[in-house]
Amino acid sequence: MVRSLTVLRLFLCGYFAVILWSDLCEASVRHESATVRAVKAARPSVVNIHGHKTVRQSRERGVEEEPRRVNGMGTGVIIDERGYIVTNHHVVEGVHQIRVTLASGRITTARLIAHDLETDLAVIKIRSDTDLPTINIGTSSDLLPGETVIAVGNAYGYEHTVTQGIVSALHRSVQVSDSQVYDDLIQTDASINPGNSGGPLLNVDGEMIGINVAVRVGAQGIGFALPVDQVMVVTSGLMSIANLENHWHGLTGKVQAGNTVKKFEVDSVANNSPGQKAGILTGDVITEVAGIPIERALDLERSLLGRSPKEHIKVKIIRNKKPLTLQFALSQHSSKREPVTNDRAWQLLGMRLMRVSEAKVQRTNPRYRGGLKVVSVRPSSHAAQQGIRRGDVLVGMHIWETISLENVSYIINRKDLKDLQPLKFYVLRDDETLYGHLPVSPR
Known part of the structure; x- marks a missing residue:
C-alpha cells in the first residue's frame, strides 16, 4: 500500500511537472514576438567597440589647444566569419587600441583594415580560432x-x-x-x-x-x-582583393533581387582578366565561389580573400538557365591598368577619367551609384564636340547606367566596337543629367 502511494505521488509529481513545463514553454512562445525573434537572430553578430583617443580642446580664445584623452564607444557588425566587422569610421578613427566585446562576452583587440571617409564606413578585423556568427x-x-x-x-x-x-x-x-x-x-x-x-x-x-x-x-x-x-557597395570595395591583397579578378556585377533569392549577375568582364580567361561572360549569374554562396559583390570579394594567384578556384555559374562549373585563378593587380584604359579613352574618346565615390555622385543625384569624373578633355575630340567638359561626371555609357573604368575598358576594347557606335552617354553637371551620342575613333 505504501509503495503504491509512493508510485502515485511520483506519477502525480511528474504529471504536474510536465504540465508546468508545457505552460512555461507556451508562455515563452507567446512572448516571442517578431521583434524578439529578430533580435535573437541578429544579436550574436553585433559587437561593442570601445577604446580611447586623444583630442585637442581649446581652453580660451588665443590659448594653445591642449591634448585630452577621451573614451570612445560604438557598435559593429560581423560580416565575415573570419572576424571582419563593419562599423562607422568615426567610431575607430584615432583610437589607440580598438577593443571589441563579442556577444559571448569575449574581449579582444581589432585592427583597422580600410575606411571610406565620405560614407564614414570602416572595416576592422579581429582574430578568432573559430568561425564567428555573421549578420543576415x-x-x-x-x-x-x-x-x-x-x-x-x-x-x-x-x-x-x-x-x-x-x-x-x-x-x-x-x-x-x-x-x-x-x-x-x-x-x-x-x-x-x-x-x-x-x-x-x-x-x-x-x-x-x-x-x-x-x-x-x-x-x-x-x-x-x-x-x-x-x-554593401562601399564595403565590397573596402574588402576587395585588389585593395587588401593586390589581386585581380576583372569582374563587376549587380544584384538581381527576386521574391525569395538574390542573384549576382555579371555586367562586365575586363579584357585579359582572370574572369575572361576562366570563360565567364556578361550575363552569367555567379552562384558559388570556392564553396561560398554568392549573392552580391561583397560575397565575391570575401570568397577570394586569402587565395593565391596560383590556386585553382571552383566557380559555379548559371548561363541561359543551365548550371556550369568553371576553374578560376587570380592574377596580381597591376597599377598600370587604369592608365592604359585612360590612354585608350584619351585616344578614342578624347577624355581622361578618374573614379569618383558613390556618395559624392549621390549628393548631386541619388539615382546614380557612382561614376567617373572627367579630368581633362582634348580639344576638337569627339568628347569636346559633344559638349563634355572637365568636371563633368560620366554616369552612363552604352548599356551601363553607372559606369566604371572596367566598363569603359570593356567597351573600348570590344572587337565589334565599330558596330556599337555612336555610344549613348550620360553626364552629371551641377544638378542636371545631360546625354548625347559619342562616336568612337581616333581624332
Whole structure:
C-alpha cells in the first residue's frame, strides 16, 4: 500500500511537472514576438567597440589647444566569419587600441583594415580560432515609410541595447559637421543614441537593412542610418582583393533581387582578366565561389580573400538557365591598368577619367551609384564636340547606367566596337543629367 502511494505521488509529481513545463514553454512562445525573434537572430553578430583617443580642446580664445584623452564607444557588425566587422569610421578613427566585446562576452583587440571617409564606413578585423556568427543581410531597396525597424547597439555604453521604431522617411541628407555630410539616409524614430553608431538597423526578419550613423542633436525621435545596399557597395570595395591583397579578378556585377533569392549577375568582364580567361561572360549569374554562396559583390570579394594567384578556384555559374562549373585563378593587380584604359579613352574618346565615390555622385543625384569624373578633355575630340567638359561626371555609357573604368575598358576594347557606335552617354553637371551620342575613333 505504501509503495503504491509512493508510485502515485511520483506519477502525480511528474504529471504536474510536465504540465508546468508545457505552460512555461507556451508562455515563452507567446512572448516571442517578431521583434524578439529578430533580435535573437541578429544579436550574436553585433559587437561593442570601445577604446580611447586623444583630442585637442581649446581652453580660451588665443590659448594653445591642449591634448585630452577621451573614451570612445560604438557598435559593429560581423560580416565575415573570419572576424571582419563593419562599423562607422568615426567610431575607430584615432583610437589607440580598438577593443571589441563579442556577444559571448569575449574581449579582444581589432585592427583597422580600410575606411571610406565620405560614407564614414570602416572595416576592422579581429582574430578568432573559430568561425564567428555573421549578420543576415537584407535590402534597403524595398523599404517603406511606416515599416517596423529595430536598432541594436552599445547605447551610452549599455551593451546590446534594443530599441524599436518605424521608418520615418527615406533619402534624407544630413550635415553633421563641416567635413561630414551623409546622403540618402534612412530616417527612423527608433532611439539611436551615442554608442549606437556602427550598429545594425534591422527589419522584423532580423536582417540588417542599415547601419546606424547619426542622431539629430536636440531632437527627439529622429535618428538616421546608412541604407544597407549602399553599405554593401562601399564595403565590397573596402574588402576587395585588389585593395587588401593586390589581386585581380576583372569582374563587376549587380544584384538581381527576386521574391525569395538574390542573384549576382555579371555586367562586365575586363579584357585579359582572370574572369575572361576562366570563360565567364556578361550575363552569367555567379552562384558559388570556392564553396561560398554568392549573392552580391561583397560575397565575391570575401570568397577570394586569402587565395593565391596560383590556386585553382571552383566557380559555379548559371548561363541561359543551365548550371556550369568553371576553374578560376587570380592574377596580381597591376597599377598600370587604369592608365592604359585612360590612354585608350584619351585616344578614342578624347577624355581622361578618374573614379569618383558613390556618395559624392549621390549628393548631386541619388539615382546614380557612382561614376567617373572627367579630368581633362582634348580639344576638337569627339568628347569636346559633344559638349563634355572637365568636371563633368560620366554616369552612363552604352548599356551601363553607372559606369566604371572596367566598363569603359570593356567597351573600348570590344572587337565589334565599330558596330556599337555612336555610344549613348550620360553626364552629371551641377544638378542636371545631360546625354548625347559619342562616336568612337581616333581624332
